[in-house]
Amino acid sequence: MSVTLDDLRLLLEVSTTGSFSQAAARLGWSQPQVSQRIAALEAALGVVLFARHRRGAKATPACEHYLPAARQALHLLDEGRLALQGAPALPRVTLASLPSLSAVVMGSLLVVLAKAPMEIRCETDHSSIVMEWLLTGAVDVGFVLKCPAIAGIQMELMCHSPIIAVAAATHPLAQARSLQLADIADQRIAPQYWGEECDGLMQQIRRLRTQVQPLHAIQPGSAARELALEHGFITIMPELVVRRDLLAGRLVRLPLVDLPAASWQVMMAYRSGKRWHDAKERVLLAARALAEEWQQPLP
Numbered sequence: 157m158s159v160t161l162d163d164l165r166l167l168l169e170v171s172t173t174g175s176f177s178q179a180a181a182r183l184g185w186s187q188p189q190v191s192q193r194i195a196a197l198e199a200a201l202g203v204v205l206f207a208r209h210r211r212g213a214k215a216t217p218a219c220e221h222y223l224p225a226a227r228q229a230l231h232l233l234d235e236g237r238l239a240l241q242g243a244p245a246l247p248r249v250t251l252a253s254l255p256s257l258s259a260v261v262m263g264s265l266l267v268v269l270a271k272a273p274m275e276i277r278c279e280t281d282h283s284s285i286v287m288e289w290l291l292t293g294a295v296d297v298g299f300v301l302k303c304p305a306i307a308g309i310q311m312e313l314m315c316h317s318p319i320i321a322v323a324a325a326t327h328p329l330a331q332a333r334s335l336q337l338a339d340i341a342d343q344r345i346a347p348q349y350w351g352e353e354c355d356g357l358m359q360q361i362r363r364l365r366t367q368v369q370p371l372h373a374i375q376p377g378s379a380a381r382e383l384a385l386e387h388g389f390i391t392i393m394p395e396l397v398v399r400r401d402l403l404a405g406r407l408v409r410l411p412l413v414d415l416p417a418a419s420w421q422v423m424m425a426y427r428s429g430k431r432w433h434d435a436k437e438r439v440l441l442a443a444r445a446l447a448e449e450w451q452q453p454l455p
Contacts, residue, residue, distance in 0.1 A: 161233065163197050164226040166190065167205065171223055172294045174285075175212040215292055224293050247435040252279040252286045253299035256348065256377035256397055257422065261299045261446070268442045274435035290427055296436050297443070302421035310428040314447035317396035319350065319418040321410040324385055330408045337414050340390055341365045348380035348393035349373040353418045357392065360416075381407075394420040395454070402454055409454075422450075 169179035170190070180190045198205050205222070206213040215223065231248070253261050262278045269276065279289070283300035290298050290309055305311065321340070323330055329340065341364035347354055358371055374380055377397035383389035384398075384407060392415070401407040424443050426436070 159197065159200065161230065163193065164230055166193055167197070167219070167226050168223070168230070168294065170194065170206060170213055171215045171219065171292050172289060173212075174214060174288065178212075220292060227293055246273055246275050247433055248275045248277065249296045249435045249439050250277045250279065250294065251297050251299070251439065252281065252289055252295040254283060254286075254301065254376075255280045256375065256394070257299050258376075259378060260396055260399065261443075264446055265439065265442055268446070269438060272435070272438055274438065276439075287425065290425055293427070296426065297439050298425040299443075300423050300425055302423050308427055309425050312424045312444070312447075314422045314424050314443070315396060315450040317394040317420040317422060317450075319353075319392060319415075319420070320395045321390060321392045321412045321415055322384055322398055322402070322407045323390045323410055324388065325405055325408050327388060327390070327408075329390070329410060333411065335410055335412050337361060337412060338364045340410070340412070342367060342369075344387075344389045346372040346374055346380055346383045346389045346391050348377050348391060348397070349375050350394065350418070350420065353416065354392075357416060357418075396420065396422065396450060399450070399454070 166179060166183065166185075169182055170176060173179050173182065176190045176194070177187050179185075180187045183190075185193075194205060201222070203218040203222075204216050205219040207216055251262060251265070258278065258280050266276060266278075279286075279295065281289075283303055286295065286298040286300050287303065287306060287309065289295035291306065299314070302311075302313075329335065329343070332339075337360060341361050345361060347358065354373060358373060362371060374383070377393055380389075380391040380393050381398055381401065384391045385401070390410065395402070395409075398407050402409060424440070424447070426440065
């Protein structure tokens with residue numbers, strides 16, 4: 157059996173999604189077709205490519221060694237197709253981030269790099285998935301929350317972003333000079349969920365309420381931002397996600413003196429020791445400049 161381009165695309169989809177069913181959906185195949193084709197590919201190559209488990213499939217070390225060649229083959233094919241069409245072949249960089257960071261990171265980088273000689277593709281998912289994509293080579297640079305070190309992945313701290321309470325500039329409490337959680341407890345509140353610390357804060361707010369009413373926790377940050385901007389909610393979320401709104405005066409930080417201290421540690425991650433190219437270096441430099449901007453205190 158010869159390895160076809162469809163096989164290579166299938167291999168990359170399964171390794172990226174970690175699921176035969178998700179790869180099938182993205183390619184328009186049936187799941188049995190995917191299973192049969194992967195089995196045939198494994199037989200042809202003489203290695204096991206994926207470890208099957210109840211929650212999906214994980215690339216084996218043999219598969220991870222093969223993936224860069226598969227990705228390079230498809231990339232060269234794309235370059236050849238563009239050359240036939242008379243279009244210049246530009247290097248491609250794939251970025252990935254948490255959904256809540258996509259606007260603040262991806263948007264800012266694309267503005268800076270809009271005229272750079274490269275093509276940028278953006279993906280979003282949870283930090284753990286982004287790290288897996290980095291390991292398999294599906295992503296060049298990732299923007300994630302601090303996580304345990306992984307061999308072969310270089311991590312750089314971009315910023316500590318405090319968790320703050322915000323409301324629209326037109327909110328009745330927007331001009332308050334000092335507030336306590338008890339002062340906002342009966343307001344409409346929808347924190348951006350950021351983990352166990354958020355659960356603890358929500359319990360504290362429930363105890364302070366004088367009447368029973370829903371207390372919502374939502375994701376991603378864009379949804380919490382919209383509730384504050386458009387619908388009069390108070391939200392509690394990482395400052396970084398709404399930094400531009402705070403600078404523009406659309407949102408204001410509420411001075412909650414007893415808000416428990418918490419923060420996001422935003423990291424930039426990329427594979428070390430990998431074949432380097434100018435486009436990836438441009439992205440890293442632009443991201444470091446962006447990090448310096450984030451580290452400047454708000455007025």
